Amino acid sequence: MCGRYASSRGPEDLAGIFEIEKWEPKETLEPDYNVAPTKEVYAVLDRPLKDAADPRPVRQLRRLKWGLVPSWSKTPEGGARMINARAETVHEKPAYRRAFAARRCILPADGYYEWVTGTQERELEVEGKKKRPRKQPYFVLPADGSVFAMAGLYEFWRDGTLPDDHPRAWWVTCSVITTEAERTPLAVAPAEGPHSLADIHPRMPLMLTPDRWDAWLDPSRTDPDRLRELLDPPPHGLMRAYPVSTAVSNVRNGGPELLKELEAPEVGTLF
Numbered sequence: 001m002c003g004r005y006a007s008s009r010g011p012e013d014l015a016g017i018f019e020i021e022k023w024e025p026k027e028t029l030e031p032d033y034n035v036a037p038t039k040e041v042y043a044v045l046d047r048p049l050k051d052a053a054d055p056r057p058v059r060q061l062r063r064l065k066w067g068l069v070p071s072w073s074k075t076p077e078g079g080a081r082m083i084n085a086r087a088e089t090v091h092e093k094p095a096y097r098r099a100f101a102a103r104r105c106i107l108p109a110d111g112y113y114e115w116v117t118g119t120q121e122r123e124l125e126v127e128g129k130k131k132r133p134r135k136q137p138y139f140v141l142p143a144d145g146s147v148f149a150m151a152g153l154y155e156f157w158r159d160g161t162l163p164d165d166h167p168r169a170w171w172v173t174c175s176v177i178t179t180e181a182e183r184t185p186l187a188v189a190p191a192e193g194p195h196s197l198a199d200i201h202p203r204m205p206l207m208l209t210p211d212r213w214d215a216w217l218d219p220s221r222t223d224p225d226r227l228r229e230l231l232d233p234p235p236h237g238l239m240r241a242y243p244v245s246t247a248v249s250n251v252r253n254g255g256p257e258l259l260k261e262l263e264a265p266e267v268g269t270l271f
């Protein structure tokens with residue numbers, strides 16, 4: 001799954017990476033090394049500009065709310081639970097299938113966090129001596145330091161209780177697509193810890209390599225069967241993972257120190 005990630009690149013950097021044609025300075029976000037659900041995040045998308053005479057799609061950097069609210073939803077409350085969409089079923093689930101066909105985006109990140117329960121902690125849990133075992137967080141990122149381009153969906157939701165000119169009348173929300181985690185060895189693995197992404201968690205965000213960006217963002221591609229070809233996992237051996245401080249478990253912490261690599265896990269023996 002993807003429940004937290006780091007996003008430190010600014011609009012200028014992202015504009016160069018993704019060939020952005022349009023972004024609003026007023027939508028600039030501060031670097032956030034602990035992005036959590038319901039926060040506003042950067043999204044790259046291709047869409048015609050509002051009220052523009054030219055109907056062609058324009059590559060934009062937009063600020064969206066993480067947690068997808070389907071257009072047909074009566075209230076936005078369920079968005080916090082819809083932060084991830086499974087690649088295996090995204091084309092058929094009512095909450096995601098329309099967005100999958102027409103409103104796809106890329107959510108740029110430095111990498112994502114995932115938590116592993118330590119061996120000693122699991123034993124205590126089994127014995128009933130500890131109800132909430134501590135977990136060791138890991139940061140997962142491209143081994144070459146490139147942007148982690150997560151496949152995403154976005155959707156529009158209209159709050160019928162507000163007038164059209166109200167700034168909160170329209171919500172634009174998004175979700176991260178996840179896939180089965182790789183079982184092949186990491187490109188760079190920690191000395192003590194997991195050897196593959198599947199050792200950390202059975203799911204992972206679907207990373208799009210640059211050769212898939214244009215096809216994924218193209219709104220003219222609407223055939224679900226053809227689009228599903230873009231959901232294939234990326235090539236193996238592109239990722240690394242390392243343990244980080246348990247401070248990341250507190251969403252109030254959001255500084256760059258969260259990405260500091262630990263020499264050894266803080267939470268007992270893991271493997």
